[in-house]
Amino acid sequence: xxxxxxxxxxxxxxEAPASPRRELRNGRAARIExxxxxxIPGRGEKATFSAWRISFFGALAVxxxxxxxxxxxxxDIMLFLPDGILKTFEVTLMSIACALVVGLIxxxxxxxxxxxxxxxxxxxxxxxxxIPLLVQIFYxxxxxxxIIQVPDIFAAVIAMTICYGAYLGEIFRAGIQSIHKGQMEAxxxxxxxxxxxxxxxxxxQTVRVVLPPLGNEFIALLKDSSLVSILAVSDLxxxxxxxxxxxxxxxxxxxxxxxxxLVMTLFFSRLVALMEERMNRRxx
Amino acid sequence: MADRIRIVNACKNFGKVVALxxxxxxxxxxxxxxxxxxxxSGKSTxxxxxxxxxxxxxxxxxxDDDMVTDxxxxxxxxxxxxxxxxxxxxxFPHLSALExxxxxxxxxxxxxxxxxxxxxxxxxxxxxxxxxxxxxxxxLSGGQQQRVAIARALAMNPKxxxxxxxxSALDPEMIKxxxxxxxxxxxxxxxxxxxxHEMGFARAAAHAVVFMDNGEIIERGHPDEIxxxxxxxxxxxxxxxxx
Numbered sequence: 001x002x003x004x005x006x007x008x009x010x011x012x013x014x015e016a017p018a019s020p021r022r023e024l025r026n027g028r029a030a031r032i033e034x035x036x037x038x039x040i041p042g043r044g045e046k047a048t049f050s051a052w053r054i055s056f057f058g059a060l061a062v063x064x065x066x067x068x069x070x071x072x073x074x075x076d077i078m079l080f081l082p083d084g085i086l087k088t089f090e091v092t093l094m095s096i097a098c099a100l101v102v103g104l105i106x107x108x109x110x111x112x113x114x115x116x117x118x119x120x121x122x123x124x125x126x127x128x129x130x131i132p133l134l135v136q137i138f139y140x141x142x143x144x145x146x147i148i149q150v151p152d153i154f155a156a157v158i159a160m161t162i163c164y165g166a167y168l169g170e171i172f173r174a175g176i177q178s179i180h181k182g183q184m185e186a187x188x189x190x191x192x193x194x195x196x197x198x199x200x201x202x203x204x205q206t207v208r209v210v211l212p213p214l215g216n217e218f219i220a221l222l223k224d225s226s227l228v229s230i231l232a233v234s235d236l237x238x239x240x241x242x243x244x245x246x247x248x249x250x251x252x253x254x255x256x257x258x259x260x261x262l263v264m265t266l267f268f269s270r271l272v273a274l275m276e277e278r279m280n281r282r283x284x
Numbered sequence: 285m286a287d288r289i290r291i292v293n294a295c296k297n298f299g300k301v302v303a304l305x306x307x308x309x310x311x312x313x314x315x316x317x318x319x320x321x322x323x324x325s326g327k328s329t330x331x332x333x334x335x336x337x338x339x340x341x342x343x344x345x346x347x348d349d350d351m352v353t354d355x356x357x358x359x360x361x362x363x364x365x366x367x368x369x370x371x372x373x374x375x376f377p378h379l380s381a382l383e384x385x386x387x388x389x390x391x392x393x394x395x396x397x398x399x400x401x402x403x404x405x406x407x408x409x410x411x412x413x414x415x416x417x418x419x420x421x422x423x424l425s426g427g428q429q430q431r432v433a434i435a436r437a438l439a440m441n442p443k444x445x446x447x448x449x450x451x452s453a454l455d456p457e458m459i460k461x462x463x464x465x466x467x468x469x470x471x472x473x474x475x476x477x478x479x480x481h482e483m484g485f486a487r488a489a490a491h492a493v494v495f496m497d498n499g500e501i502i503e504r505g506h507p508d509e510i511x512x513x514x515x516x517x518x519x520x521x522x523x524x525x526x527x
Binding site: 124133180182186188189191192193201205208 | 335367376387
């Protein structure tokens with residue numbers, strides 16, 4: 001699909017369905033694929049890998065240096081932020097878990113031969129595609145406020161779930177469709193129902209294909225979770241703002257916030273790359 | 285004796301393309317029929333209509349007393365009784381050789397695990413691959429994969445076996461091992477409908493050869509008769525090309 005792959009490992013992304021986020025946003029297949037997640041270094045790519053190392057250890061070194069050499073205000077900032085880091089993880093993990101469920105349902109809906117389900121799933125994806133995540137978060141927060149009062153963090157998770165469910169749905173759809181149709185034919189020729197074939201034959205193979213792009217989405221979601229700081233959720237970004245609004249150290253606070261996000265996303269991107277490598281080695 | 289497979293005036297269109305034109309064919313129990321013909325002549329389509337991987341546009345297909353083309357009939361029951369072997373094997377890559385074979389008996393027939401394994405091992409022995417039970421498809425050669433695929437189809441204890449160009453994707457040195465298994469199966473009395481151009485198999489095991497062209501069945505006869513004294517000019521021309 002991609003003619004120029006600037007985002008991820010070439011080997012993996014040619015088999016795996018490409019990250020559908022660009023596709024969703026542009027409304028057609030991407031010609032130039034730029035991954036939304038952090039650069040994912042594979043061991044095979046020396047240049048990317050060392051770029052990863054420089055950024056990751058560089059960011060860590062700067063944090064450590066600031067902590068030791070410039071305790072005011074950096075030490076105070078760093079001691080103020082951990083609550084926010086936990087909150088960011090909380091939002092991210094809850095959202096990705098819920099989005100996986102919604103995404104699988106949406107993906108199955110998109111390939112369903114039952115017209116009504118197919119339509120609903122497609123319309124859902126179309127609508128989400130057309131609305132910025134930030135607007136969705138505002139909208140869902142205030143729309144829900146009209147019906148029931150839920151804690152802010154749940155409003156945030158629900159908004160992220162609805163948005164990312166559509167993206168993940170497209171990954172599942174692409175993953176399922178990437179399985180050779182002979183697999184379904186062989187299964188139903190043996191007397192399995194379509195449902196049995198899907199569960200026993202198609203989905204187990206899909207998992208293998210979709211894991212790397214799902215890893216990317218996880219990283220993208222981690223970053224996008226900063227948007228929930230506009231609700232009253234004290235995530236990493238909001239904690240930074242809270243600190244800055246007390247001390248007026250805006251530059252210093254956001255320097256640390258940015259470095260912490262960077263360390264987290266680079267760390268997870270390496271994990272995704274390792275996972276991908278392990279799966280490639282196991283083949284199958 | 286009643287026909288095991290009966291195809292009556294089968295027509296199949298893919299959009300404007302006519303794949304089958306009034307094709308009629310019967311296969312008796314225990315009979316082995318080879319279908320030959322140029323690519324695009326409708327051989328595979330006819331085969332795939334028998335277990336309804338494709339739907340006929342018009343016409344009827346019967347397997348014993350079950351009408352495949354009747355949408356009221358239980359197609360899954362029919363599919364259990366009709367084994368199919370594909371050109372590209374279509375083994376399940378995430379399952380071992382043994383698991384490939386035991387899956388359908390376990391899931392469809394609710395056979396207990398132990399019994400299914402026993403059956404699977406027996407079938408692997410039958411296709412000469414006993415030592416490969418824990419091996420995954422990608423570690424098997426093409427010929428071995430196709431033999432596992434045959435064992436997988438046999439696990440449902442079918443009354444008929446359909447072979448869709450079973451040796452076309454194989455390297456020459458692997459064709460024999462697959463054909464040997466098929467000849468063995470034919471000798472044991474399995475009803476077989478085979479789309480293939482393997483003349484050796486035809487002479488060794490087939491009771492009849494059917495020549496198809498442009499979606500029509502042109503002629504049918506004993507293998508020696510077709511290969512050496514084909515009546516129809518189109519058949520002669522085709523055979524000259526492939527022999």
